[in-house]
Amino acid sequence: MKNFLVFILILASKSIFACGFYPYGEELRYSFLNPDVFEYYGFASFNYSANTFEPKPPYRESDTRPNEVLWKTYCKNKVPVSDIGWVLYESKAEDIHPGSKNQMLRYLYQAKDYEAIHYLKFAKDCEEFNTWMDDPWERDDSRILPQRTSLLKKAMALSGSCTKEEFKIRYTFLAIRIAFYNQDFETIRKLYDTVFKLQQDKNILTYWSLYFRTMAETDAPLANFYAAQVFKNAPDKRFMIAQQYATKIPIASVLKFAKTDQEKANVYLLAAIKTHDKSLDYLKEVYRLNPKEEGLGFLLLREINKMEDWVFTPYYSLFNPSIETNNYWDKEEASIRNILKRVEADRAYAKKVLAFVAHTDSNKMDNPILWKACRAHLLFMTKDYRSGLSLVEQLEKTVPKNEALFNQLEIMKALHLIAGQKAGHASIPEEAKPIILKNKGNNQFLFALGRELEYKGNTIDAALLYSKIDDSNLDENHQYYNAAYWKTMKNKGATYADFFTGYFDYIDAVYTPEQVESLIGDIAIHAKTDDAFFNWKYGTLRNEMQELQELLGTKYIRQNKLEEALASFQKVGGNFWNEKYSAWEKNQYAWDGSNVFDKNPFYELKYTPAFIPIKDTIHLNKTEITAQLLNYLRRAGDTKEKDRDYYYFLVANCYYNMTQYGNSWMMRRYFWSSTGGDTVIEDEAEYYQCNLARKYYLSAMKNAKTEKFKMLCLRMLGRCEKNRLQYKYQYDYKDETTDYEAFIFGKNKFYSTLQSKNPLHFEALTGNCTYFEDYFRSRR
Template identity: 25%
Template sequence: MVFKIYPSIMRIFSSFILLFFFQVSFACGWYESAETSRLALFKSEREGFLKLRYFCYSANSFHEVNMVSNKDQELNCLEWQKKIGSKVTTDDIHTILYETDSDQFQAAYHTNTLKKVFAKNTFIATLLLPKNKSFFDYLVFAKQLEYNNVPNSKWESWNSIKSYQENGNTVALGSYNQKILKAKDSFLKQRYAFLILRDRFYNSDKAEVIRLYDTYFADNKNTILEPWALYYKALCIDDFPLQNYLLSKVFASCDDKSYAVMLHYNFKQTAATLNLAKNDEERNMILILESLRNPAPDLKTIKEVYKLNSNSVYFSFLIQREINKLEDWIFTPKYSVNKVPAVNFDEMSWYDNYEKAKEENFNKDTYYLRQLRDFLISIHAKVSGEQKDFMASAIAQLCFIDDEIDLGKKYVAMISDEANASIQMQKNIQLALVALKQDNLQDEKTQNKLFNYFNAIEDLVENDNSLLKNLYSLYRIASNEFSKQGDKATAGLLFLKSDLKKEGSDSWYYNPSFYSYTGYFERYATLDDMDNLIALYQKEDKTPFEKYICAGTTAPDVNFYKDVKGTIAFRKNNLAIAYQVFASMPASFWQKNYEYRNYLNENPFVPKVLQKEKERKFNYRFNKAEFIAKLIELKKENTAASNLQLAHAYFNVSYWGNSWMMLAYDWSSSGGENYSDYVYGEDNHDAEMKYQNSNYYRCTLAKMYYEKVLELSKNKEEKALASLMIFECNYYDYYGIFAISDTERMPFKSGEEITDFYSLYSKTRTFKQYNCPLLKAFIN
């Protein structure tokens, strides 16, 4: 998550406050990174993709990875095994070279306890044999140098390690050269040479780096050390096209330096770099490097790469990137809260005229999708093995993005049962999409199929949490499809499941709160939806699918949902249902949950607008059922006095009153978007405008009851108060339209009520209590 400072005033009682229980009235805003909200469903991979994961399509500069390739380390261990004997296991070699801290190794060496400390390690046992002394001496020297390379993290151990360095804290260049020259074995010569080359690089001795590479590696490339050494040589060359060319050779030859290569590759030298390529293979690698950093449509390059090597893993990876681009351009605006792609080249074009830009970009992206799909279909029969399964998966995904479900099913069926686990996972995602798009989602068989598909993917997340992005995307689409088929209960649970996966993949821990469990439903559910949700919550013999969607998404208390149902009923002025629901809840609920105790804590029958700040008391014990019962009773009485209380109550449950939380779960000082708007993807202002026949913002019901007071009452005090409050309702109606919305401002025109207040009722106690010079200024 990212915090950002905005210049505008935020909602004083934003749901950010209510969800996380601290107050932020100004400046500090909340937003998600574009990468967090980006949708991505396609994750088919081939063997060899691991080194490329940094370059998956991403809104960030580079994709975050949770696993990296250790292929180079394995190759180095194999080289050692080949040199000193097959009885030494590569695991033991790896343990010493890559897992053993230099402190630990040197301490054991200088106390002659290597055999004891590494008692079961075949690598150490073999190196300690007299015949392998030269190899052992190299390892000791390498571990000594390893210690020298990170002195800042070793300062606390100087005393215990004693003096392991030659000539102080560094090893002199002459010592290096002497060790290289004394080494009789070419294996050791190269390894000593690599150590000095790397040391000289970090000491900015470019000429020596180049000399060492040319002397010991240029004509002897049959080692994993060669591309490592070439990487350092490349960075010592000032000719950028040549540097690029050498870096492309490093990228092609090893995994370990792939990310580092991309950090240094100069993308402004494309043509000059291509001119240095000696053959199609080298030209192909340069094209691939260029494409790996291209966020725009890149089918032209992909076709060139295919011509040069149709079975290339790099070609497959570029296809994955291209599909992820299309998912971002098409899915992210459709299903995410941002409504624009995560990677956006011209942001202003979206905001100048969003609907126009959205349509134009959708048409353009769909056309490009079909070009890419048709190309892949044309080559599908020409590829084989893992590549063929990958291509079938890719074509199917493009079909599903374009809602070509039947054609997508055809290619899903072509994925063999022997396809790797990644492609099989993608197949489950695609079969889930088929069911979501074509089947009756209320059918138990369909739901069981979905459960199996979802569950199969969930099982893989434990070993690869990068799949959380795919689950977030899949559940977001699933939520949308259930919603379209009228099942808001399931849709809401899937929406929260999607959010949990999204937040779980980010850098902070997401703990659902009251509003997390209820937010979707208070915005989108009907009373029937809430009945279905409550019934599902209380159902004892849930199906596997029902258990699955409820796991981690349902509130800890069914009364969370009852409160939402009662609130929806009250918004619709259905007092009977609202009372029935609230009366079925514990009376203590509103004292113990959410922020009710902090925002439903004043007398709802005393208009907030008439109270001075020092007169307000916040110790009222609010009970929603009792409040609704009181309204029902007052309506039955239908007297001037009862209508006055009703009017006060409806004013207070409006946006402007002290009991707004009877209708809403957050409050805004500006009417702009807040945290909950961000989570659910739209400004809720239009929906709020309809609460209680527009009473929430426009005080329509409050005004109606105040007008009844004028009609029924013969008491000047009541009439004076009703006249004053009608004026207040009119003013807040005006203020709500022109201050909260974007409507063009018009001058406020007061009605006759304020005139009557200053003429007919000027002798009343009410007039004396509430008269002020500002009020009189509104008389037209």
């Protein structure tokens, strides 16, 4: 279903967001410290994510696997690892013969090591039985195959007859693995406890065997202890063994089985991996027991990624952290105030982690640069920008510029530089510009910088950076974790129309006309130059000046500042109007043609037969409609005008048509939805309540000369009032025993007046819209 929604999202216009798609999980999560840069391949399956853990290769292709190391040592380092790997992972039993060109096999045959050769052949014979085998009849004994039982007995016999300890252990491991797939847990326990349990020199075979021994253990704390030891020592078993660790078992009951500090550290390591919230106490214990523990660095990195989600995801996007879901029906829980309150609590936790990192000796760690980089990032997270920037600049001197880590440090540097400025004096520093260009495809990075600038009062540069967020080119794999989705401080609570993913919709909803005018002015005075960053920053909006000018006029319409709106619209070229709002030109702005001015807003009403003769024609676009509205307002306001009631009525029609219910909603909005939905746009009440239309229908009625025309005005007032009441009571009306339409009608004072004082007019005007023409003609 999710993929279907994403498919729809790509094909349809931005308004489709309101119809079904809503960002969640990894699509929202902010992270600037990429765990892949630090090469913890053995732990990669446990990188912090809003999703569940997913298996990833624990080794790189170039890495030598532990079993390959054992065989290389056995062959006295005379055989290439690649040949060992072929024998172990690709060959079949029939490939093992004296004529093989494989160097490992040639070495064994030349040494006449038939014990090793026989083992390899037997291991190959066992491979197809070392998995679950389905029985189409679903019988109870489907997992206990005679062939497997025979192999199990043979493996145990061979283990007992081996002359070399090496193969005694290997045959025992094969027997344990076969017993597991035969569900013979008693044999697993017996074999492991007699062969491996007291083993002094443990190797990968020990921990592979312990993996199956864990599955066979009935004592939950002991099983957890075994799982922790496997997790530490067998990277290729980590993903599966982690699923066996029972998090509800008290860690103290697990630790009682540990005999060494390393075994204790292993328990804390897996316990921390399985902890999805704060894990600082576990980190401290691992550090105390073994500062050089490889997994300790990964735990710190994972804790940083958690805190990025807890702090940056809500701070920048104003969504809850990615691992949580808003309760859409609880406005308090979903409120921006509540979300930001939590951010401060998580910043306080980040200070505790910073204090721990600051008091550790990074030189004792397996990855000192990671600890220093994490410390710098924690300084940013806790808003100590000066100290953080200083540390980042020190680290830059120690890392080659061609390494991925250097770019990570540069991203941190840009964040520190911009966030560390004073409110009211923020800009994009010269040092940050090449870093931004280098990472211009990182949408969340761009948005975070823009958000920092916006928070500090620089809405011009913020909008310019937002304009560079490209939601059509998220990354080379079209992964949505690089997307930028965000809300606004003005958010009223969670709805399906409460977020943004592009600059235009955002400044349309949030920026004031003055801010848009400043943005336009800034772009106008900055001509194209040879500066790469300058041209990139202004590149998008320099080509969208007409759209911005139209937006400015639209904002003035929302404020009912018609003169200012007209001045803005007049700066927009005629071709723009033809392309965007005309049915007779190719319309590139609305996939369904829904933004076309196809009805005259002064004379025609939706769902109402024509009843007013159109005496003048205008080219239907925002400029001409605004000019005509001003003209009719002047004529209606002229006390010497004999048709004031007529012009007030036309003005009221226009204002009505500029609402959700009219044919010219495009004067106030850039998309229309039949379901409505709250937005933060400043004229929200007018758009749904038709207050200006009501004002001018009242003026038309006051200036009317005939009873029937007054009744027509009263009928239109009733229509406006109905819309106002439906908007007002859309959430508050709870009485399910009463008909909603009757409830709304009962509160409509205009319909009540029309019905009680003029029942014949009420019946005519509410029963059939064809009467509108008759009542309008009776104006004189």
